[in-house]
Amino acid sequence: MRAIRTALIGVGGFGKVHIRHLVELSGQGLLEVTAFSDINPDVNPEGWQQLLSLGGAPYSDYKTMLDRHPELDLVVIASPIPMHKEMAMYAFSRGIHVMIEKPPAVTIQDLDEMLRAQAGTSSLCQVNFQNTSGAAFRELLRIIQEGQIGDVQHVTGVGLWKRTQAYYDRTPWAGKLIHKGNYVLDGTINNPLAHLLNNCLLVAGSGNAEKSTPLDIQAELYHANAIEGEDTSCLRIRTQSGAIVHFYASLCFDAENIPSITVKGTQGEIVWTYNNTLDIRTNGSQSSSRSFATEDYVHNMYLNTLAAIQDESVVLLSSLQQCRNFVLAVNGAFESSGETHPISDAFLVRRNEGNTVFTGITGIGADVGRAAAEGLLFSELNLPWAVAGQLFSLDGYHKFDLFSS
Numbered sequence: 396m397r398a399i400r401t402a403l404i405g406v407g408g409f410g411k412v413h414i415r416h417l418v419e420l421s422g423q424g425l426l427e428v429t430a431f432s433d434i435n436p437d438v439n440p441e442g443w444q445q446l447l448s449l450g451g452a453p454y455s456d457y458k459t460m461l462d463r464h465p466e467l468d469l470v471v472i473a474s475p476i477p478m479h480k481e482m483a484m485y486a487f488s489r490g491i492h493v494m495i496e497k498p499p500a501v502t503i504q505d506l507d508e509m510l511r512a513q514a515g516t517s518s519l520c521q522v523n524f525q526n527t528s529g530a531a532f533r534e535l536l537r538i539i540q541e542g543q544i545g546d547v548q549h550v551t552g553v554g555l556w557k558r559t560q561a562y563y564d565r566t567p568w569a570g571k572l573i574h575k576g577n578y579v580l581d582g583t584i585n586n587p588l589a590h591l592l593n594n595c596l597l598v599a600g601s602g603n604a605e606k607s608t609p610l611d612i613q614a615e616l617y618h619a620n621a622i623e624g625e626d627t628s629c630l631r632i633r634t635q636s637g638a639i640v641h642f643y644a645s646l647c648f649d650a651e652n653i654p655s656i657t658v659k660g661t662q663g664e665i666v667w668t669y670n671n672t673l674d675i676r677t678n679g680s681q682s683s684s685r686s687f688a689t690e691d692y693v694h695n696m697y698l699n700t701l702a703a704i705q706d707e708s709v710v711l712l713s714s715l716q717q718c719r720n721f722v723l724a725v726n727g728a729f730e731s732s733g734e735t736h737p738i739s740d741a742f743l744v745r746r747n748e749g750n751t752v753f754t755g756i757t758g759i760g761a762d763v764g765r766a767a768a769e770g771l772l773f774s775e776l777n778l779p780w781a782v783a784g785q786l787f788s789l790d791g792y793h794k795f796d797l798f799s800s
């Protein structure tokens with residue numbers, strides 16, 4: 396295997412994680428860092444130096460970088476969400492393979508434009524939904540595909556995390572619906588817990604993208620923090636396979652919970668967690684728990700991308716096409732909710748933590764637990780702050796334009 400000539404766009408933020416992998420993989424001779432780009436040379440001086448010492452040529456303008464290096468095999472795009480489409484399409488036009496951060500695009504029209512631009516080129520596009528790569532998740536899909544729990548009927552994802560105001564202050568697009576005229580739709584479903592939603596959809600279709608297609612959706616999006624976007628959400632998605640996905644997420648929980656997906660089939664039940672574990676109970680058998688060795692999921696994504704570039708029989712773990720269902724679900728959730736509903740102060744707790752502030756929703760852990768157990772949305776639980784969303788059909792849906800003026 397030859398070393399894959401690689402460039403990185405976005406050196407700060409999550410780019411730091413990518414730099415760690417670029418250092419490791421170049422040390423193993425699997426790739427070489429040809430170039431890198433960031434508009435801000437001061438954003439991560441240590442990472443900048445590491446990339447220079449690997450032989451990478453620095454650029455402030457990513458287009459100039461891609462133009463000057465026709466020898467590039469792969470570009471890793473770790474820039475802010477609204478820039479993904481333009482950057483990926485520019486790489487496709489030069490026949491360069493792409494590994495792009497999630498979400499690949501914000502709107503379904505942008506995603507479709509990217510897919511059209513990719514078609515007819517030889518560029519692969521891996522979306523860094525790294526939670527698709529763990530051994531437990533691959534095993535979950537295998538068990539479901541083998542029919543060990545019968546037909547999948549219900550998929551329930553739960554993700555409860557804690558984020559303080561510092562999280563929203565870290566970058567100008569955090570918590571925004573629109574930033575500099577472009578959609579961001581930042582929030583639980585499109586950003587921090589996007590992995591959970593994406594995996595729920597994959598499970599609903601047993602790993603088959605067509606079967607995972609969302610048909611209609613009912614969603615409720617809320618914010619307890621002073622943001623435009625959402626920090627708390629619940630979704631009900633009916634998919635092509637017949638499986639119903641329920642998804643619950645909040646960043647206003649006063650602890651860090653391990654996100655999980657419960658899959659109920661006609662003949663058993665499986666619980667998967669972000670920690671690479673599975674609990675399996677098939678009808679008539681004892682439940683069994685399986686823990687898989689700790690893995691670096693982003694490392695897995697790199698290995699899969701590098702292998703697919705060299706060998707066309709290798710299937711990408713998370714292709715751009717496969718992520719279309721995720722973008723549809725996110726757009727549909729906003730259409731259904733209509734807006735992000737503020738939660739009144741009466742139901743919130745605010746606390747200074749260091750030099751930032753945490754805003755929590757009183758009782759959110761127990762309420763999510765009850766909603767998930769009963770397959771209900773927050774409004775159906777009659778929570779005093781909840782507002783029902785409309786049932787929104789995604790049949791033929793091809794354009795998101797909810798918040799344009």
Ligand SMILES: NC(=O)c1ccc[n+]([C@@H]2O[C@H](COP(=O)([O-])OP(=O)(O)OC[C@H]3O[C@@H](n4cnc5c(N)ncnc54)[C@H](O)[C@@H]3O)[C@@H](O)[C@H]2O)c1
Nearest residue numbers: 405406407408409432433434435438473474475496497566
């Ligand atoms: N896979 C994961 O688990 C994970 C985790 C965190 C973030 N992310 C994703 O990573 C992406 C970046 O998020 P972030 O929080 O690091 O964002 P950020 O706002 O911190 O930006 C990342 C970097 O991009 C640079 N940048 C901005 N405009 C640029 C341009 N035109 N050309 C080159 N560089 C540019 C910024 O200077 C910054 O260094 C998002 O898509 C986010 O969803 C993924």
